[in-house]
Amino acid sequence: MIALSGIAKRFPNGVQALNDLSFTVGRGEFVSLLGPSGCGKSTALRLAAGLLTPDAGTVTCADGKPQIGLVFQDHTLMPWADAMTNARLPLDLKRVPREQADACAVAALARVGLAGFERAYPRELSGGMKMRVSIARALAAQPQLLLLDEPFAALDEITRNTLGDDLLKLWREDGLTVLFVTHSVSESSYLSHRVLVMTSRPGRITADIALASGRDSRLSPVTIEAQRVISGALNTAIAA
Amino acid sequence: MRRLADFLLPLAVAAFLLGAWEAAVAHWQVPAYVLPAPSAIARAFADNFGSLMEALASTLAVTLEAFVAACVLGIATATAFSQSRLLERTLYPYAVILQVTPVVAIAPLILIWVGFERINLALVIIATIVAFFPILAGATLGLKSADFNLIDLTRLYGASRLQTLWRIRLPNALPYLLSGMKTAGGLALIGAVVAEFVAGSGTATGLAWRIVESGNRLEIATLFAALALLALTGVMIFAALSFLEWWLLRRWHESAISAS
Numbered sequence: 297m298i299a300l301s302g303i304a305k306r307f308p309n310g311v312q313a314l315n316d317l318s319f320t321v322g323r324g325e326f327v328s329l330l331g332p333s334g335c336g337k338s339t340a341l342r343l344a345a346g347l348l349t350p351d352a353g354t355v356t357c358a359d360g361k362p363q364i365g366l367v368f369q370d371h372t373l374m375p376w377a378d379a380m381t382n383a384r385l386p387l388d389l390k391r392v393p394r395e396q397a398d399a400c401a402v403a404a405l406a407r408v409g410l411a412g413f414e415r416a417y418p419r420e421l422s423g424g425m426k427m428r429v430s431i432a433r434a435l436a437a438q439p440q441l442l443l444l445d446e447p448f449a450a451l452d453e454i455t456r457n458t459l460g461d462d463l464l465k466l467w468r469e470d471g472l473t474v475l476f477v478t479h480s481v482s483e484s485s486y487l488s489h490r491v492l493v494m495t496s497r498p499g500r501i502t503a504d505i506a507l508a509s510g511r512d513s514r515l516s517p518v519t520i521e522a523q524r525v526i527s528g529a530l531n532t533a534i535a536a
Numbered sequence: 537m538r539r540l541a542d543f544l545l546p547l548a549v550a551a552f553l554l555g556a557w558e559a560a561v562a563h564w565q566v567p568a569y570v571l572p573a574p575s576a577i578a579r580a581f582a583d584n585f586g587s588l589m590e591a592l593a594s595t596l597a598v599t600l601e602a603f604v605a606a607c608v609l610g611i612a613t614a615t616a617f618s619q620s621r622l623l624e625r626t627l628y629p630y631a632v633i634l635q636v637t638p639v640v641a642i643a644p645l646i647l648i649w650v651g652f653e654r655i656n657l658a659l660v661i662i663a664t665i666v667a668f669f670p671i672l673a674g675a676t677l678g679l680k681s682a683d684f685n686l687i688d689l690t691r692l693y694g695a696s697r698l699q700t701l702w703r704i705r706l707p708n709a710l711p712y713l714l715s716g717m718k719t720a721g722g723l724a725l726i727g728a729v730v731a732e733f734v735a736g737s738g739t740a741t742g743l744a745w746r747i748v749e750s751g752n753r754l755e756i757a758t759l760f761a762a763l764a765l766l767a768l769t770g771v772m773i774f775a776a777l778s779f780l781e782w783w784l785l786r787r788w789h790e791s792a793i794s795a796s
Contacts, residue, residue, distance in 0.1 A: 376707045386689075
């Protein structure tokens with residue numbers, strides 16, 4: 297679906313954020329990008345989204361540029377607009393006719409479990425619900441590639457787990473391709489097919505771990521084993 | 537209950553102060569050309585009601601025209617600034633110069649340039665200069681402070697600059713703009729009064745001129761009546777703009793929600 301190869305990126309302040317970063321995400325995969333804070337995960341995601349241009353290297357998409365959905369750590373909703381208008385934003389920007397856009401937004405909100413909350417303003421919603429609206433907004437444009445930047449980092453554990461399960465369900469039903477940036481070993485071990493471990497300064501991939509199937513719960517032995525492997529790789533990366 | 541107290545307590549203070557004033561003037565027999573009693577001021581107000589209202593209408597017209605002009609110019613300039621860093625860096629210092637130069641000092645020049653035969657236009661221009669800056673500053677800050685991630689999203693979906701401006705930047709600027717407008721409303725009135733003072737005899741017909749004229753004739757009661765009317769006008773402008781602010785932000789902004 298998308299391939300980054302030999303990416304280098306320096307920030308305006310002179311810090312070399314990424315150097316020789318390469319990875320691919322195949323169609324239909326759920327890939328986690330795992331690393332310590334400040335290792336350039338978010339920068340990699342922005343490069344993948346085409347919001348940043350690399351100093352060196354290339355970002356290529358196999359079959360032309362896919363429709364991308366983007367979810368940030370903050371809900372990033374427009375506080376002056378209700379849930380429906382927020383979810384409709386991508387369609388409004390693409391000048392989709394109003395009726396069609398409304399229908400898509402209502403459907404997207406229903407898919408994330410927010411049917412009936414179309415007219416609610418962000419301040420009237422809980423943190424988890426705001427994140428759901430944010431995901432609905434990403435889904436409204438019917439993306440092929442969903443990029444998530446630590447979307448559950450600001451939420452409590454119970455909400456985080458529920459949203460994780462819902463995300464898995466959406467991914468299965470829609471045949472999405474997901475690139476999930478996180479600093480949580482347990483999240484990545486449960487949610488993804490593959491975990492890319494990143495080191496910091498400059499950021500690059502130090503391990504590419506394919507996870508065994510059969511991780512149907514957070515506490516199944518296979519998931520725990522995956523956590524052990526990922527933690528090991530992460531520790532090696534940090535120590536190096 | 538609290539609403540009622542918000543009204544009644546200031547009113548009680550006003551009643552007490554006016555009563556004390558009336559009593560003090562009667563007790564020490566203060567001459568009316570120094571400090572007239574509130575009852576004398578009320579009489580002067582009633583006697584001059586027609587002419588005072590005409591003067592109020594004149595000042596209010598200048599104030600409102602200047603306020604609208606300042607809003608239009610301020611928002612337009614801020615929007616232009618938000619679209620071009622270069623333009624902002626080039627022109628913002630001049631806006632600041634216009635703001636920090638005392639308007640009393642520029643007013644005579646503007647009167648000469650515009651000409652006394654178009655006195656109203658000159659008054660409006662002077663008041664506009666006074667009211668312009670808070671709107672420009674508020675709108676500029678608001679347009680620039682939109683969430684970067686939200687701006688990135690508009691880029692991701694290929695939005696035009698106009699779409700980003702209309703859907704993200706302008707709504708985001710609204711609370712800042714309204715705050716600037718509240719300041720500007722009061723300043724427009726101050727600007728109108730200062731302009732009338734500078735314009736001086738025979739040309740201006742507003743409340744400020746009534747104050748100067750009454751002072752010259754030692755009609756201090758009428759002076760006080762005009763002054764009270766001016767203060768009341770200022771309060772009304774502030775109240776109207778506060779209501780507009782609350783009404784526009786009541787659904788989403790913290791400032792309006794905590795106040796309700």
